[in-house]
Amino acid sequence: MEANPRSTGRLPAAFLTPGSSSFMDFLSAHSPDLLPGNRKLPEGIVEAPHGTTIVAATFPGGVVLAGDRRATMGNMIAQRDIEKVFPADEYSAVGIAGTAGLAVEMVKLFQLELEHFEKVEGATLSLEGKANRLSTMIRGNLGMAMQGLAVVPLFAGWDEGREKGRIFSYDVTGGRSEEHGFAATGSGSIFARGSMKKLYRDDLTEQQATTLVVQALYDAADDDSATGGPDLARRIFPIVTVITDEGFRRLTEAESSELARSITERRLEQPDGPRAALL
Amino acid sequence: MSTPFYVSPQQAMADRAEYARKGIARGRSLVVLQYADGIVFVGENPSRALHKFSEIYDRIGFAAAGKYNEYENLRIGGVRYADLRGYTYDRDDVTARGLANVYAQTLGTIFSSAGEKPYEVELVVAEVGTEPEGDQIYRLPHDGSIVDEHGSVAVGGNAEQISSFLDQRHRDGMSLAEALKLAVQALSRDTNGSERDIPAERLEVAVLDRTRPQQRKFKRIVGRQLSRLLEADDAAVTKTDEPSDEAPEE
Numbered sequence: 095m096e097a098n099p100r101s102t103g104r105l106p107a108a109f110l111t112p113g114s115s116s117f118m119d120f121l122s123a124h125s126p127d128l129l130p131g132n133r134k135l136p137e138g139i140v141e142a143p144h145g146t147t148i149v150a151a152t153f154p155g156g157v158v159l160a161g162d163r164r165a166t167m168g169n170m171i172a173q174r175d176i177e178k179v180f181p182a183d184e185y186s187a188v189g190i191a192g193t194a195g196l197a198v199e200m201v202k203l204f205q206l207e208l209e210h211f212e213k214v215e216g217a218t219l220s221l222e223g224k225a226n227r228l229s230t231m232i233r234g235n236l237g238m239a240m241q242g243l244a245v246v247p248l249f250a251g252w253d254e255g256r257e258k259g260r261i262f263s264y265d266v267t268g269g270r271s272e273e274h275g276f277a278a279t280g281s282g283s284i285f286a287r288g289s290m291k292k293l294y295r296d297d298l299t300e301q302q303a304t305t306l307v308v309q310a311l312y313d314a315a316d317d318d319s320a321t322g323g324p325d326l327a328r329r330i331f332p333i334v335t336v337i338t339d340e341g342f343r344r345l346t347e348a349e350s351s352e353l354a355r356s357i358t359e360r361r362l363e364q365p366d367g368p369r370a371a372l373l
Numbered sequence: 374m375s376t377p378f379y380v381s382p383q384q385a386m387a388d389r390a391e392y393a394r395k396g397i398a399r400g401r402s403l404v405v406l407q408y409a410d411g412i413v414f415v416g417e418n419p420s421r422a423l424h425k426f427s428e429i430y431d432r433i434g435f436a437a438a439g440k441y442n443e444y445e446n447l448r449i450g451g452v453r454y455a456d457l458r459g460y461t462y463d464r465d466d467v468t469a470r471g472l473a474n475v476y477a478q479t480l481g482t483i484f485s486s487a488g489e490k491p492y493e494v495e496l497v498v499a500e501v502g503t504e505p506e507g508d509q510i511y512r513l514p515h516d517g518s519i520v521d522e523h524g525s526v527a528v529g530g531n532a533e534q535i536s537s538f539l540d541q542r543h544r545d546g547m548s549l550a551e552a553l554k555l556a557v558q559a560l561s562r563d564t565n566g567s568e569r570d571i572p573a574e575r576l577e578v579a580v581l582d583r584t585r586p587q588q589r590k591f592k593r594i595v596g597r598q599l600s601r602l603l604e605a606d607d608a609a610v611t612k613t614d615e616p617s618d619e620a621p622e623e
Contacts, residue, residue: 104475104478104479104482105450105454105476109449110446110447110449112445112449117456117460120453120457124453125457128460202460206459206460209456210452210456213429213452213456214452216422216424216427
């Protein structure tokens, strides 16, 4: 006697089942094929464009997250102006190194997961809660990571409870660790981290923090071929975002070009960048 | 063995409709109005946590009168529908019309299926356009029909009286404060025609504001902002009165 609920155009049962506030839980119940981790994988290694370096640093009053604009495929530059840093919600942002296509899809799902929770519950997730959700998503991608399609994000946000900016880094298995001060991920991260290690102080202003991360990206691009430096000719500059108690803000093109230009100008005199004290 | 009574289909449907209507009428009314910069939702709600209005998607808001558990279920269903659609296609492809259709189908199927109790809810789905002409308001009664509304709409217990009150007074291009004041006036009229006072703490107000820079246009108006708007309106009214009073004296 029970009519097929789909044939009437009525919302299927999965839509009206109370309980979960997670969009991913809903997807896995209703249309599991849409979840990135549930796809059947072909054998072998797949080659696809890779995004490279993401850096983050905290300052009293917030956190900055920035990324270069290059995507590479082998020794080719696949895209010069790719965007790898996204707002996750009003008080957090995520920057992703690794397979660009998957990364963008993962960010889209992550943003939706946070928004969905907010709408259903009428309250936002805690920063730790957001970081844990991202962890789950990366763990779901492990199968693809084994085939060379790894996605490794850096998550930064303003913790309203503790009133400070925080950074979380991840590994391919979804392992999450909080970073204090600064962090970097992607192919140029070694150089970026080295640069920030020498330049970082814990009393930076917002403006100094944005300068710090662009310096670090410059240093990464200097030594890593997969990281793109500021492209003055094509007017392509790093994406720099700032998250404070007022929320997420992305530096406008004018601001980031100004920042990149002033750094490039100083580097004409000192190609290796600012010097740290020896002792 | 007892012989089952014969009940004509007309009678069965009329009984179900009566049942649903009575359930809805027990709840307090709420109104949805267009104003210059968007759509405002106003209702009397003593609870701070159990909302009658909520966000479905970027430009789409939801309002419901009736039984809480039933409309809450539909609300979450709507959020899931909208998010899934936006995820599979694009954010622009989620429309109030599509959502209203799905709600109508759901309510209609439940209403006419003899095995289920009809839902005691009446919904409003509204979408704010980039221009006032693009605003859409749909009212969804308990039986699965859709009414495309313009300007203002009221649902809940006292809806008919409030609607006719609003129809006479609502005009296009009202400011938010004006629309809010009109809505509160309409809500504070009792069935017997007398007026009562609804304090700001008992009001639930939300807007779909097309001027909001964010992608998500839904915003709750609470606390100081709400009382400022309610007061600002009084000030604005006296201000517009003042010059006409004083002008002849100058």
